[in-house]
Amino acid sequence: MSSANNLKKSLLVLALATTLAACSDNDNDPVVEEPVVVEPIVVEPVISEFTITFSNLTAGQPLSPLSVIAFEDEAPWSFGTTASVGLEMLAESGANEEYLSYESALAAISAEGAIGPGETTTVIITVEEQETLNLSFAAMLGNTNDAFTGLSSLDVSTLEVGGSLSRTTTAYDAGTEANTETAETVPGPAASGEGFNEIRDDTADIITMHPGIVSNQDGLSTSALGVEHKFDNPVSKIVITRTQ
Amino acid sequence: MKTSTLTIAILLAAASQSTMAAELDLKVTNLTKGIHFTPLLITAHNSEDTLFEVATEASTALQTMAEGGNIAELVAQATAAGSDMAANPAEGLLAPAASTTATLTTTDGNEYLSLTAMMLPTNDGFVGLNSWKIPTEAGTYTINLNAYDAGTEQNNELVVEGSGAPGTPGIPAAPGGDAGTGGTGVLSGDTNTNIHIHPGSLGDDDLEAGNSDLSNTVHRWLNPVAQLTVTVK
Numbered sequence: 317m318s319s320a321n322n323l324k325k326s327l328l329v330l331a332l333a334t335t336l337a338a339c340s341d342n343d344n345d346p347v348v349e350e351p352v353v354v355e356p357i358v359v360e361p362v363i364s365e366f367t368i369t370f371s372n373l374t375a376g377q378p379l380s381p382l383s384v385i386a387f388e389d390e391a392p393w394s395f396g397t398t399a400s401v402g403l404e405m406l407a408e409s410g411a412n413e414e415y416l417s418y419e420s421a422l423a424a425i426s427a428e429g430a431i432g433p434g435e436t437t438t439v440i441i442t443v444e445e446q447e448t449l450n451l452s453f454a455a456m457l458g459n460t461n462d463a464f465t466g467l468s469s470l471d472v473s474t475l476e477v478g479g480s481l482s483r484t485t486t487a488y489d490a491g492t493e494a495n496t497e498t499a500e501t502v503p504g505p506a507a508s509g510e511g512f513n514e515i516r517d518d519t520a521d522i523i524t525m526h527p528g529i530v531s532n533q534d535g536l537s538t539s540a541l542g543v544e545h546k547f548d549n550p551v552s553k554i555v556i557t558r559t560q
Numbered sequence: 561m562k563t564s565t566l567t568i569a570i571l572l573a574a575a576s577q578s579t580m581a582a583e584l585d586l587k588v589t590n591l592t593k594g595i596h597f598t599p600l601l602i603t604a605h606n607s608e609d610t611l612f613e614v615a616t617e618a619s620t621a622l623q624t625m626a627e628g629g630n631i632a633e634l635v636a637q638a639t640a641a642g643s644d645m646a647a648n649p650a651e652g653l654l655a656p657a658a659s660t661t662a663t664l665t666t667t668d669g670n671e672y673l674s675l676t677a678m679m680l681p682t683n684d685g686f687v688g689l690n691s692w693k694i695p696t697e698a699g700t701y702t703i704n705l706n707a708y709d710a711g712t713e714q715n716n717e718l719v720v721e722g723s724g725a726p727g728t729p730g731i732p733a734a735p736g737g738d739a740g741t742g743g744t745g746v747l748s749g750d751t752n753t754n755i756h757i758h759p760g761s762l763g764d765d766d767l768e769a770g771n772s773d774l775s776n777t778v779h780r781w782l783n784p785v786a787q788l789t790v791t792v793k
Binding site for chain 2: 486534549
């Protein structure tokens with residue numbers, strides 16, 4: 317607030333200076349103009365801080381470290397589009413370094429670690445205040461080929477300090493890896509298979525909702541997953557509170 | 561002064577009465593990974609003439625849609641009821657992750673929205689919305705839609721050409737081209753013959769044999785299966 321006031325004051329000073337200059341133009345008497353000394357104004361950026369809690373609602377799916385990206389216009393992922401390599405890595409392996417280097421990010425941060433079923437983690441993101449501010453979230457369901465959950469875009473532009481938003485999230489399929497559920501391809505603790513592989517062999521290379529896992533107890537004999545890894549929507553709960 | 565304020569208030573009230581009709585922008589998105597929707601039907605109707613009602617027996621018109629994707633009878637029914645409608649806005653199938661849009665101007669008294677489309681490949685599964693009250697306040701509203709089972713056909717999960725006619729067992733088509741053949745037929749103990757939430761397809765991991773012609777890694781789904789965005793102008 318104080319910097320906003322400073323800004324207003326400085327605008328007033330500039331306006332007065334302009335008016336004086338205009339007056340002197342209309343004056344026929346030669347007047348030696350005193351140079352107007354304008355003190356440099358330092359406008360300190362207003363920082364918004366959001367504290368996010370992320371709860372794992374599944375029966376038996378670990379969720380990889382939550383990625384939070386603040387952005388203005390273009391979300392780092394969207395339903396019905398082709399996943400970026402960063403999202404592919406996140407959804408196939410849980411690793412989010414590439415994903416968080418998203419070029420249109422105003423700020424990006426990862427929660428400290430993965431969370432197991434029933435657990436909650438907290439992560440704080442700070443970003444310079446601006447007119448349009450959105451947050452995007454993503455985390456892998458570890459015992460799957462390329463399932464992830466999150467929110468593509470949540471508008472927090474008008475969220476007041478102390479205010480909060482609560483959302484539950486569904487499971488998405490990155491569309492980058494076929495859902496074979498084999499021990500070789502599922503990276504989570506149920507199988508410890510390969511994570512990221514750049515080959516895209518899914519039915520269609522687009523982000524859709526996830527159809528759920530089948531498991532070896534429900535007709536997929538080559539699956540490394542058991543009935544305890546099945547999930548249904550919603551898979552997580554995200555609460556965003558503006559704390560500054 | 562008081563009188564004129566009152567007059568204005570009355571005039572405003574009268575104006576809002578006469579603007580019960582709404583102009584709607586509609587957008588339907590198929591959220592699934594491996595299910596196509598047959599032609600969509602979206603109707604604005606009065607409190608009575610919904611396209612379907614959960615936990616009741618399906619009409620023949622609804623059965624015809626749910627088992628074969630044919631909406632002609634539902635359209636005829638809705639026309640007779642004086643409903644406003646957007647019929648087949650996608651002009652055919654709506655593929656996984658695809659969207660279609662429509663505009664709908666509702667007439668006085670048609671204050672509810674309903675939607676249906678068959679889900680392929682299923683025996684009698686459909687995506688549905690049943691009597692959603694259209695808000696009077698301008699704005700954009702998002703509704704998640706679930707998968708229903710018409711309760712009119714056993715879910716044997718066998719792809720059989722020509723099985724789209726009501727009462728003919730089988731799945732008429734698998735538009736994704738990713739279904740199998742040679743299944744022996746899923747024996748389901750589902751005895752609910754009223755419209756209910758679809759229990760989901762089973763599928764199997766053998767495209768040339770097994771119980772089902774569906775693939776268990778491709779043709780399953782979780783709710784919601786579609787999203788409807790309604791913009792009230």
